Amino acid sequence: MSKWTDQLPEAARNYIGDRRVDEVECVIGDIAGVARGKAMPAGKFAHQGNYFLPNSIFLQTITGEWADNPFDAFTEPDMILEPDFTTATAAPWTADVTLQVIHDAKDQQGNLVPFAPRNVLRRIMDLYAAQGWTPVVAPEMEFFLTARNIDPNQPVIPPMGRSGRRAAGKQAYSLSAIDEYGKVIDDIYDFAEAQGLEIDGILQEGGAGQIELNLAHGDPIRLADDVFFFKRMIREAALRHDCFATFMAKPIAGEPGSAMHIHTSVVDSKTGKNIFSGKKGEETEAFLHFIAGMQNHLTGAIALLAPYVNSYRRYVPDFAAPINLEWGRDNRTTGLRIPISSPAGRRVENRLPGMDCNPYLGIAATLACGYLGLMEKKNPRPEFAGSAYIDSDDIPVNLGDALDLLEEDKALCEVMGPEFIAVYDSVKRNEYKEFLQVISPWEREHLLLNV
Structure with a gap:
């Protein structure tokens, strides 16, 4: 060698x-x-x-x-x-x-x-290190396998399974459903082993042909690298079997969207102890401050977590996606969920990011909001009990509004880096301007002869 x-x-x-x-x-x-x-x-x-x-x-x-x-x-x-x-x-x-x-x-x-996404995440990690903290994250990846779509004017449809029938929705956690495209899953496992990428589990999600792939917790930069590699690898595995893999936030109308949930905890760099748990296993003030930071700054960060016009189609009630920044213990309707765990594993799950976000920026934005909370030392809103599918002003309804809110959050912009924010804003406003020049089929169908 x-x-x-x-x-x-x-x-x-x-x-x-x-x-x-x-x-x-x-x-x-x-x-x-x-x-x-x-x-x-x-x-x-x-x-x-x-x-x-x-x-x-x-x-x-x-x-x-x-x-x-x-x-x-x-x-x-x-x-x-x-x-x-x-x-x-x-x-x-x-x-x-x-x-x-x-x-x-x-x-x-x-x-x-300063505007390279991997360097943005490194910048956030350095801020934590300066305080003696080390963040730990665990991303979940959701994506759809679809039939080949070579005409963008045609809707995306589910893939054909080994039974000869198209994948069906509303089959969450079904082993039979995921066996329908078992050859693609086999290649994903084989490719991951060859690449040294660790898969914590694969399961069928609620959408037709929708899969969730979980990664083991660890260093944020390494896991962002892994998601970056996984996206390319999964696409290649799908192409081998005459289908597409898509990480669009909402590729199929009437089906759930695809998220990249990010679980986060913070440990003391010297002791390795989770700062969210006290000596007796109780929740600490730092834990509550971290949640407050998410509630106070994620509205500005949505432009990073939902980076395209399609991303906002995911934030609708009753489609397994959050529509606010409430927090709750073991409550999947809240944007910020506290999973069941031991004191050492206490963490906050950010359910806002779409799978279409850049993994470096999605993780960086999540950590940046939590960091601001730890520094500002504010308390969160009261825990939300029951279903959180309620009206809320937490989530902007389109990319243009989200970019305005990002610009208004001066503290978040400073933590993420002003040079990066300037480049990101320029790119995203260009994309939004391009989209607004496209006339959709809905407009032609309902407005052409009726208005």
């Missing part, structure tokens, strides 16, 4: 075995969480050390357009991308031996680029 392969994680070395690495994909997640970068022969990668990409990749919208640069003229200076070898993992769906390596973005002076 050459020197650079000695730095690889065990799973990557096991995947290579005694074979020769053919190609290395040098990747970085953009604002949307799309993998950007370069693929190069492994021999060239071994001698290069780093490479360059223009900083404009963070100004590209989901449609491929370019948002205005909020800082200077659109000169597209190069960033220096440095490999993080701890992230190296297989791309097991390729024909040859290919590795993926996430890179960190730095400017030409060696400083971390």
Whole structure:
């Protein structure tokens, strides 16, 4: 093995075995969480050390357009991308031996680029570290398997199962339902093993062809990396079996949306003890302060947790999605749920993020709100009892309103980083402007001849 392969994680070395690495994909997640970068022969990668990409990749919208640069003229200076070898993992769906390596973005002076999403999460982690705290998160991933949709004018429909019938909704937790597309699940397990990604469990969700994949708790940056890798891998597994995997928040009308619930606790960096639990296992003031931070700042953070116009179709009553920022113990109708746990495992589940959010930004925004709560030391609203599917002003109804609320939350903007917020706002307002120029089938059906 050459020197650079000695730095690889065990799973990557096991995947290579005694074979020769053919190609290395040098990747970085953009604002949307799309993998950007370069693929190069492994021999060239071994001698290069780093490479360059223009900083404009963070100004590209989901449609491929370019948002205005909020800082200077659109000169597209190069960033220096440095490999993080701890992230190296297989791309097991390729024909040859290919590795993926996430890179960190730095400017030409060696400083971390402040609007790179992975660097935004690192910034939040540093704020916790300065207080002697270490956040621990556990994301849940929900997604749909669908029939191939090659005409965007046609609605998305469920996939065909092995029985020859299309997947049915309202089959939550059914083992028979998930067996309908067992071959896709088998490939997900096989790919995950090859990549060294740990799956805590897979289950059938309430939507037709909807799956939930749970990840074990751990370091926020590593788990954001895992979600980033999982999204690409799941899409590849689905394509092998003539279907699509989608992480849209609401891909099918009349079905539930897909969330990325984020469970969060905070431990003392020296002792490893959960600061949400006292010596006798009781809930602490820090626990309540964390919840208050979520209630006071998540309204501003919705633009990060629900980043597209489609995201807001998920926030409707009676579709297993939260529509407010109430909190409750073991209450799945509240936006902030406190799961049953031991004192050591006491945590807050943020049920607001959609699966369409960038995992780095979804986790960063969640932690940022909790951090502000710990610093502000306010108490939350009283615990909500009963069904929380009630009218609320907590959740904005569209992306434009959400961006205005983000801009108004000065404390959250400062914690997330003003440079990042400026870039994010520019990209998202460009996308929203593009959407508003599209005339929908509903408008043509009901307005063309009636108004």
